[in-house]
Amino acid sequence: MMNNPNSENPKKRLNGGLPPADVVQDGIALRLRELYSNIENEGIPDNLLHLLEKLDEAERAQTAKQSPEV
Amino acid sequence: MADAENHQLEFKRELLKTLPSLRAFAISLTGTYDKADDLVQEAVVRAWSRQDSFELGTNMKAWLFTILRNEFYSQMRKRGREISDAEGTYTEQMSVHPNQIGALDMKDFLEALNKLAEDQREAIILVCASGFSYEEAANICGCAVGTIKSRINRARGRLQELLGIDGESDYGPEPHIAAVLRHTVSV
Numbered sequence: 679m680m681n682n683p684n685s686e687n688p689k690k691r692l693n694g695g696l697p698p699a700d701v702v703q704d705g706i707a708l709r710l711r712e713l714y715s716n717i718e719n720e721g722i723p724d725n726l727l728h729l730l731e732k733l734d735e736a737e738r739a740q741t742a743k744q745s746p747e748v
Numbered sequence: 749m750a751d752a753e754n755h756q757l758e759f760k761r762e763l764l765k766t767l768p769s770l771r772a773f774a775i776s777l778t779g780t781y782d783k784a785d786d787l788v789q790e791a792v793v794r795a796w797s798r799q800d801s802f803e804l805g806t807n808m809k810a811w812l813f814t815i816l817r818n819e820f821y822s823q824m825r826k827r828g829r830e831i832s833d834a835e836g837t838y839t840e841q842m843s844v845h846p847n848q849i850g851a852l853d854m855k856d857f858l859e860a861l862n863k864l865a866e867d868q869r870e871a872i873i874l875v876c877a878s879g880f881s882y883e884e885a886a887n888i889c890g891c892a893v894g895t896i897k898s899r900i901n902r903a904r905g906r907l908q909e910l911l912g913i914d915g916e917s918d919y920g921p922e923p924h925i926a927a928v929l930r931h932t933v934s935v
Contacts, residue, residue, distance in 0.1 A: 701875060704904070706904050706907050706908060706911075710776075710861070711876060713857055714773075714873070714877035715772075717768075718768040718771075719768075722767050723785070726788060729789055730760075730792070734760075737796075
């Protein structure tokens with residue numbers, strides 16, 4: 679198993695969504711946050727962006743129907 | 749008219765900003781990318797249809813997480829235990845980047861997480877990873893703050909047990925503890 683030479687590094691990298699001050703920052707909490715931020719950093723997948731576009735279009739069509747004169 | 753448009757724009761901006769975290773919540777909650785995908789899509793559609801009821805300036809993240817969580821439990825009720833019984837699927841689904849430190853550790857971790865009771869799992873994710881306060885997590889889960897704290901403690905204990913790591917070490921057990929654990933298991 680690879681040993682991380684800087685065991686402090688993960689704490690510094692994971693700065694988003696800091697838990698409450700009295701949550702014990704043990705190996706469990708650190709790994710969980712590393713897992714979580716790895717996923718966050720994958721960005722938003724295309725199918726989800728497509729869905730948002732579709733919702734947007736549907737909404738615009740709906741608005742146009744409701745107020746054709748604006 | 750301008751107000752309504754502003755509300756829509758702001759709503760979308762906030763929604764987009766929250767999506768990566770909402771997705772991370774869904775994946776860590778369900779343990780699989782596929783199910784998480786469905787869940788996030790359902791939650792987004794639901795949130796979208798209720799956007800008029802969302803008050804700008806209030807906590808969009810907590811609002812979205814609550815919607816996704818409710819969706820998770822209603823899907824679980826529909827499908828029975830299937831959702832939390834998907835061991836073995838993470839390995840293929842989790843994208844592993846070659847230079848990602850501890851990628852294997854992360855897969856083990858996700859598997860262990862999925863063995864927890866749902867209420868413990870969501871509590872530890874919301875507070876230790878999503879960045880909610882105990883109060884916010886309690887609101888999202890509809891329980892008392894003390895309940896959230898004790899669920900987190902139980903989740904932590906169970907994860908330490910499953911992963912064989914003690915609370916102090918960042919990456920894996922100390923060699924002598926690992927040796928003791930191996931010994932205990934093989935006896």
